[in-house]
Amino acid sequence: MIDLSFLHHLDRLSLIINKRITSNYVGERKSIATGRGLVFKDHIIYAPGDDFRYIDWKVYGRLDKLFVKRFEEERNLTVHIIVDYSASMGFGKKQTKAEYASMFGIGFAYMAMKNNERFVLSTFSNVLEPFKAHKGRSQLISIVDYLNKKKPQGLSKLDDSLGRYKKLINSKSMVIILSDFLYSVQDIRQAIARFKRHNVVLIQVLDQEEETLPLDGDFKLIDTETKETLRTFVSPYLRKKYTESMDNHRAEIKRACDEINAKFFTFHTGSPIFDAFYQVLSA
Numbered sequence: 496m497i498d499l500s501f502l503h504h505l506d507r508l509s510l511i512i513n514k515r516i517t518s519n520y521v522g523e524r525k526s527i528a529t530g531r532g533l534v535f536k537d538h539i540i541y542a543p544g545d546d547f548r549y550i551d552w553k554v555y556g557r558l559d560k561l562f563v564k565r566f567e568e569e570r571n572l573t574v575h576i577i578v579d580y581s582a583s584m585g586f587g588k589k590q591t592k593a594e595y596a597s598m599f600g601i602g603f604a605y606m607a608m609k610n611n612e613r614f615v616l617s618t619f620s621n622v623l624e625p626f627k628a629h630k631g632r633s634q635l636i637s638i639v640d641y642l643n644k645k646k647p648q649g650l651s652k653l654d655d656s657l658g659r660y661k662k663l664i665n666s667k668s669m670v671i672i673l674s675d676f677l678y679s680v681q682d683i684r685q686a687i688a689r690f691k692r693h694n695v696v697l698i699q700v701l702d703q704e705e706e707t708l709p710l711d712g713d714f715k716l717i718d719t720e721t722k723e724t725l726r727t728f729v730s731p732y733l734r735k736k737y738t739e740s741m742d743n744h745r746a747e748i749k750r751a752c753d754e755i756n757a758k759f760f761t762f763h764t765g766s767p768i769f770d771a772f773y774q775v776l777s778a
Contacts, residue, residue, distance in 0.1 A: 496643055497594055497597050497598055497601065497639065497642055497643055498598065499598075499601065499639065501598065501602065501768045501769050501772075502601070502602065502605050504769045505602055505605060505606055505609075505769070505772065506609070537565050538551060538554060538562040538563065538564060538565065539562065539563055539565055540560065540561070540562060540563075541561035541562060541563050545563045546563070549563045549564045550562070550563055550564075551563070551564050572612050572613075572668060572669055573612065573613040573614065573615065573628050573664075573666065573668045573669070574603060574604070574607040574612055574613070574614040574615075574668070574669045574671070575614075575615055575617070575628075575660075575664060575668050575669065575670045575671065576600045576603050576604060576614065576615065576616040576617070576671045576673070577616075577617050577618075577619065577656075577657070577660060577670070577671065577672045577673070578593070578596050578597060578600045578616065578617070578618045578619075578642075578673045578674075579593075579596065579618075579619060579620070579651060579653070579672075579673060579674030579675065580593055580618040580619065580620050580645060580646075580647050580648070580649075581619075581620035581621070581647060581648070581649055581650060581651030581720060582620070582647055582648050582649060582650070582651075582719045582720045583647070583651065583675055583677060583719050583720050584596065584647040584674070584675060584700075585646070585647035585648070585719065586702050586705070586719060587702045587764050588702075589764070589765075590764045591647065591764070592647075592675055592700045592701065592702060592764060593645075593647040594764075595700050595762075595764040595768070596673040596674070596698070596700045597642045598768050599673055599698060599700070599768065599771070599772075600616050600638075600642075600671070600673055601616070601635070601638065601639060601642070602768070602772055603671055604616055604634075604635055604638055605635060608630065608631065608632065608634075608635055611630060612630070613628045613629060613630050614628065614629075614630070614634065615627065615628040615629070616638045616642075617660065618642075618645065619651070619652070619653075619656035619657075619660075620647070620648060620649035620650065620651055620652070620656075621649040621650045621651070621652055622649070622656075623656040623659045623660060625660065625663060626638065626641075649720070650720050650721070651674075651678070651720065653674070653678050653682055653683065653686050654682050654685055654686040657672070657686040657687070657689060657690075658686070658689060661689040661690065664690075664693070667692060667693055667694075668693050668694070669693065669694045669695075669696070670690050670693045670694065670695045670696070671695075671696045671698065672687070672695070672696070672697050672698070673698045673700060674697075674698075674699065674700070675699060675700055675701055675705070676697065676699045676748055677744075680744065680747040680748060680751060683748055683751055684751040684754070687751065687752070687755060687757060688754075688755060690755070690757075691755035691756075695752070695755060695756075695757035695758070696757065696758045696759075696760070696775065697748070697752055697757060697758065697759045697760070698760050698761075698762065698775065699745070699748070699759070699760065699761040699762070700762055700763075700764065701761065701762075701763050701764070702763060702764050703763045703764065703765050705741075705763075706738070706741060706763055707734075707738065708729065708734050708737045708738065710729040710734075711729055711730075712728065712729060713726070713727075713728050713729075714726070714727060714728075714729055745759075745761055758775075758778060760774065760775055760778070
């Protein structure tokens with residue numbers, strides 16, 4: 496069962512969401528861009544630099560003066576939480592990576608609910624399983640029940656799943672992706688590039704053993720997704736090269752995130768969840 500005892504601590508934090516990510520114009524005057532979720536507000540006298548497409552020609556016909564329509568933008572934000580539930584996320588002794596990532600996901604959903612934002616939590620492995628975006632406690636309860644019953648399984652298809660998910664987003668949003676991100680950096684770069692117009696956060700969840708490889712001697716390693724085996728001798732030199740490779744991999748993911756102005760964080764399952772939240776939100 497997923498531990499939800501940390502949720503009441505989150506009341507002391509606020510979900511850091513920049514409500515202006517849907518704005519096309521910042522200043523004393525509101526944006527006059529039109530589109531989904533925009534409501535007509537009033538008129539202003541046309542000034543050089545205003546978009547002539549929003550001139551109200553009917554008003555011009557009556558008053559012989561140029562006026563521009565102003566629109567009030569819909570500021571509500573949808574928080575999209577996407578959790579990797581492939582077989583590799585089932586790794587862990589005291590707590591699996593999937594359980595820890597689920598706590599993170601539920602925490603973000605809870606904070607979105609407290610801010611009266613629409614939120615949706617979805618999972619992926621070889622298939623994408625999305626929820627419809629809603630507000631309120633009933634949606635959160637449904638998500639908790641769903642995750643408590645779900646088991647990590649199947650191959651991970653990050654790029655394919657996120658490509659499918661992108662088609663479900665029809666307005667600028669906050670997109671939070673939780674995974675171990677043990678994929679090629681090229682696949683990660685290609686997957687997240689689809690969301691470059693959104694506010695994107697990547698949270699890597701690893702087991703502490705995956706970070707440090709605390710093994711010595713002969714071992715048969717089994718891939719949890721493909722079931723392929725590898726016999727190897729774990730020496731201090733191999734362990735050093737392994738940790739260097741993990742560090743380089745994280746650095747490459749960070750660079751891919753920087754390319755689309757996304758945030759990237761790494762936590763292991765032993766990190767206190769509240770402290771992890773504080774670090775993400777403080778950033």
